[in-house]
Amino acid sequence: MVIMERLSVNDSIKIIDNLIINYPDLRNLLELQKQILIAQRRIRESPNKGTNINWEESHFIISNLQESIRKSNKPLINFLNPSIFNFDELLNTFNQVIEVLSKIIVKKDDLLKNLSNELIKDIEALITAYLKNDEDFFINYSKKLSISPTLIIFIINILIQPCFEEIANRIDSSILENWWQAPCPICGRKPIVAKLKNRKRYLICSLCNVEYLADLFLCVNCGNIDPATFKFLTPENHSEFRVDFCEKCKHYIKVIDEEKLKKPIPKGFEDILTIDLDIMAEKAGLIRD
Ligand SMILES: [Zn+2]
Ligand SMILES: [Zn+2]
Known part of the structure; x- marks a missing residue:
């Protein structure tokens, strides 16, 4: 198994700062990318990447997941159990993401803050629905909170991205x-x-x-x-x-x-x-x- 050399959060930030100089028109998008990276820093820099698994010591989990992909021809997400995630860790990042989004994307500060209480309460259900690709759940949930399902998915993507990247990096090429x-x-x-x-x-x-x-x-x-x-x-x-x-x-x-x-x-x-x-x-x- 070849584990690719990965960039640290600081190296990635340097790349973004350079891109902002070379692509000034994309400043806002790149700046958002940078703030997301900073919000993810804690889980990115931990060996567990927001889960309860130490990926460096758990090769058998990756092997089992690989076997499931090979046998079924289905994407790995189908075989991930929501219980692998460390919800306290994810919530920590979640709060930082809400801060970033209320500054950059959603100007209505109160709206997001109110939402965040709901989302915090439901984080486990949200991650479970995400892993099951349960579209109905997200449609109903976003109706209940009057928020776009795209925004909810966007936030969950940020939370689970370090874990998915870690697995992708360890999987057999x-x-x-x-x-x-x-x-x-x-x-x-x-x-x-x-x-x-x-x-x-x-x-x-x-x-x-x-x-x-x-x-x-x-x-x-x-x-x-x-x-x-x-x-x-x-x-x-x-x-x-x-x-x-x-x-x-x-x-x-x-x-x-x-x-x-x-x-x-x-x-x-x-x-x-x-x-x-x-x-x-x-x-x-x-x-x-
Ligand atoms: Zn087509
Ligand atoms: Zn992917």
């Missing part, structure tokens, strides 16, 4: 090379960015920070595999970028051609740094999930 499906093999989310390397297409999960091999002609939204129904758009003077879209469902994926890339894109920033492609896609009437 053969799983990523032999997956061949559209959703992320760890969290099951649909990707929005892909990389071309040696004429192969790797889908990128921006939650787990993982790259996995997939067919060149596979719509990540509807599963279409008919090559004749895939088209693409390229921005002027930037042949290193492309928007591939499916004529059947009009969904798209942003593609980065590594060989043509003029300046490297740091891992984990592929989606933010290609935001111009989303604007181009939207103008063309294409859909992002």
Whole structure:
């Protein structure tokens, strides 16, 4: 098992500060990213990553999860028991995330503070529903609190991201090379960015920070595999970028051609740094999930 060298929170912050200088238009998004990272610092820097498991000493848990993925061809999230999470640790981060969001995104301070009491009470139920991909739960829950389900999911993503990244980093690379499906093999989310390397297409999960091999002609939204129904758009003077879209469902994926890339894109920033492609896609009437 190859454990990749990972960046410390401070190294990641340095990368973001540099990106803010090089991409001043993206300052707000990058600044949010930085504040989220700071809120996650405590769980990122602990060996348990917000769970009750010391991942360095628990190789058998990873082996069992790998076996489950191989046997079932289903993403790992299906086999995670909510009880692995340390809810006290998650709540600590949760409070910091609420602070960040009330400053940056949601200007209505009181609204979020009131919500946070509810969310704290329900954290275990929320994580359980998240792992089960229980959409009805989130629709009903967000109606009850008059908050968008997207915001609730966004917050939960921040809490569980260090754990998912840790698992993704420890998992056998053969799983990523032999997956061949559209959703992320760890969290099951649909990707929005892909990389071309040696004429192969790797889908990128921006939650787990993982790259996995997939067919060149596979719509990540509807599963279409008919090559004749895939088209693409390229921005002027930037042949290193492309928007591939499916004529059947009009969904798209942003593609980065590594060989043509003029300046490297740091891992984990592929989606933010290609935001111009989303604007181009939207103008063309294409859909992002
Ligand atoms: Zn993922
Ligand atoms: Zn499609």
